[in-house]
Amino acid sequence: MRIGIVGLGLIGGSLAIDFQRFPEHTLLGVSRRGETCRQAVARGIVDNASQDLGLMTAAEVVFLCTPLGAIEETVNQLIPHLNPNTILTDVGSVKASVVETIAPRWRNFVGGHPMAGTAESGLDAAQADLFVDRPYVLTPINSTPSAALETVASLVQSLQCRLYQCQPDEHDRAVAWISHLPVMVSASLIAACLSEPDAAVLDLAQKLASSGFRDTSRVGGGNPELGAMMAKYNQPALLRALTEYRHQLDRLINQIEQSNWEEIEQRLIETQEGRGGFVE
Ligand code: NAP
Numbered sequence: 001m002r003i004g005i006v007g008l009g010l011i012g013g014s015l016a017i018d019f020q021r022f023p024e025h026t027l028l029g030v031s032r033r034g035e036t037c038r039q040a041v042a043r044g045i046v047d048n049a050s051q052d053l054g055l056m057t058a059a060e061v062v063f064l065c066t067p068l069g070a071i072e073e074t075v076n077q078l079i080p081h082l083n084p085n086t087i088l089t090d091v092g093s094v095k096a097s098v099v100e101t102i103a104p105r106w107r108n109f110v111g112g113h114p115m116a117g118t119a120e121s122g123l124d125a126a127q128a129d130l131f132v133d134r135p136y137v138l139t140p141i142n143s144t145p146s147a148a149l150e151t152v153a154s155l156v157q158s159l160q161c162r163l164y165q166c167q168p169d170e171h172d173r174a175v176a177w178i179s180h181l182p183v184m185v186s187a188s189l190i191a192a193c194l195s196e197p198d199a200a201v202l203d204l205a206q207k208l209a210s211s212g213f214r215d216t217s218r219v220g221g222g223n224p225e226l227g228a229m230m231a232k233y234n235q236p237a238l239l240r241a242l243t244e245y246r247h248q249l250d251r252l253i254n255q256i257e258q259s260n261w262e263e264i265e266q267r268l269i270e271t272q273e274g275r276g277g278f279v280e
Contacts (some may be wrong), residue, residue: 004028004059006074008040008049010117011091012065013126016045018159028055036123057081061151064090068229072101079105087148093175093226094233095139095168103141110152111139111168114161119222136161139168176237178278180230181245186220187227
């Protein structure tokens with residue numbers, strides 16, 4: 001199959017690396033910078049690359065992998081080049097707004113979101129097997145052609161991910177809890193630590209930071225553009241999640257002020273058990 005990737009960064013590059021291992025696929029890449037296109041071809045990540053969306057005329061399936069903020073403009077520029085049968089899918093971290101933007105413009109569209117990433121961005125961050133054992137969500141709507149859904153589902157399943165399907169707005173509410181809220185909480189944690197006014201204490205804290213801080217600060221130290229786009233495009237669901245989180249913090253502050261150690265321990269027993277519902 002001729003697979004097009006628009007936006008050769010962390011996600012687009014990683015998809016290309018994995019699809020390229022199948023001899024039946026030809027990979028065509030479009031990216032913003034010429035240097036990225038040259039590198040992607042030189043490293044064998046794609047068979048052909050260009051800054052010109054005209055390259056996508058030959059593609060049977062196109063994965064849109066640009067930052068969220070560039071999706072609408074990219075789709076507007078891409079559509080005149082597409083063959084009417086071409087299937088379009090995206091990898092954006094927010095689904096309702098993306099599906100509302102693309103579905104009315106291109107019938108053969110299937111919204112998607114691979115739940116995998118690293119703190120890095122750009123083609124240099126792309127890696128093989130990024131999606132293995134990770135959830136990959138597809139968000140078809142009533143008008144989504146079943147053949148397009150089946151094609152995208154079978155392609156992403158070849159990456160050995162765990163495939164899920166849901167409504168775009170259900171996706172956005174769910175990822176607000178487990179992806180977008182953690183980014184904001186983790187970023188706030190780093191900001192709070194940096195506010196330590198005593199330079200010697202801050203320096204000591206930075207030297208003593210170990211595995212716990214590495215785990216809890218990881219997503220807050222990731223791609224700033226991506227975090228800002230999560231807030232912009234998933235604003236209501238993220239605000240609901242952050243408000244509940246603030247409520248939880250207020251409860252905890254109150255319990256600590258009241259020296260209510262038993263309640264705190266009980267709550268930590270509940271969260272210790274509850275964590276297992278989200279991660280193994
Ligand atoms: P990224 O590493 O910054 O990659 C995006 C790439 O797109 C850039 O490297 C850039 O390449 C290219 N680009 C930027 N604007 C473009 C444009 N107008 N037209 C064509 N190419 C353009 O970002 P990413 O993390 O892969 O994120 C891409 C998408 O994946 C986003 O929609 C994001 O929501 C989604 N996503 C991200 C993660 C994650 O954890 N990072 C996880 C799941 C989904 P050059 O400038 O080098 O050409």
